[in-house]
Amino acid sequence: MQIIGSQPSPFVRIVRITCEELNIPYELLETGAFSSMTAEDAELINSNNPLMKVPVLRDEGKNIIDSRVIVNYLINKSGDKINADFNTSIDDEQQNLITIILGMGDAGVLRFIFDKTTDLDLNEGYLKRSLTRIEASLSYLNEQNDLGKTFGVPELMLISLLDWFKNRGICDWHMHKNLVALYDRYDKRVSIVKTRMPDNI
Template sequence: MRLYHSPASPFVRKVTVLLHELGQTDAVTLKTVTTTALASDEALKTANPLARLPALERDDGITLYDSRVITAYLNDLFNGGFYPQNSSRWETLTLEATGDGMMDSGVAMVYETRLRDAEQVSQAWIDAQWAKIERTLFALNTRWISHLSGPLTMGQISVACALSYLDFRHDTRNWRQGNEALAKWHAGFDSRPSMRATHP
């Protein structure tokens, strides 16, 4: 299998962290591409008409895309337990969506300043995206911290990759302030070998 990959993408990192946790890094070849919303890689466009990362080209020629589709597929393929099949399944899926949503907003903030001319940048748009992240951080720090501290799931991986992306691209905003429980959890999770091996 081949994974269209960029080391800076938090969505790609979700997939590579899972591969490390599954012990299956040798099962997938990384094809690193350089792509943006305005200048898509040609090979990526062929594999995924949306031209978004990640995309997983299977050995049968079919390409899967959207990180949640890819992680669910890999979890099933390699008999992982990262999507519980009991009552906690829905919390896991919600946590994964929560992490992905933070990534969406964080990436949107980067695109706003990198892909627009300076006079076109909307500070109101950037502020609105950060407000979404702030609300999410508060929810994770309060309502979700017990779930994050439970058995390892794809929800935890997604949230950890999202928080690490905030460190990578938005470190001056200091997301840890006021979110001490979440910061402590992330510090522990970020020390996992899978996270260290996939640091952008």
């Protein structure tokens, strides 16, 4: 099994954390981050995903694209090696949380890429709305009492994005005390530590 993607990408990390929790071995075909990508990296991504995004999972001659779809694929494929305390069930309420978490991630990536590639003011118009979307999502997630009670798919997605928001300076989430508590609770978990974004990227 191979994952095409970069180490700093929060969406790639979501897939890598899932593999670690399910104890599914994988090879990372590493591309540079969006801002420092070579022509070869771009070719690898674009020839495997017409949306030109990572992650892409390659398995048994198939390409699976989009982190949410890949996570479901991996869970369906997993055997008896799953970490005993990893919660793989996803009910309707958790599906909504996942939509919010990933939507907030998309808004963050939009801001990051516009900041790197344009001179547009991030505090105007639709780009301003993308920040409001992130802030509203964080406030909503902070109020969800069931979030963080177990370690499952919404939790690993949220942690990946919180870390990336922090490392890339997308927004400050430390006023959201329940999210901070959730982040701290799982900070030393093996899958989180093993996939942590390197400091120097």
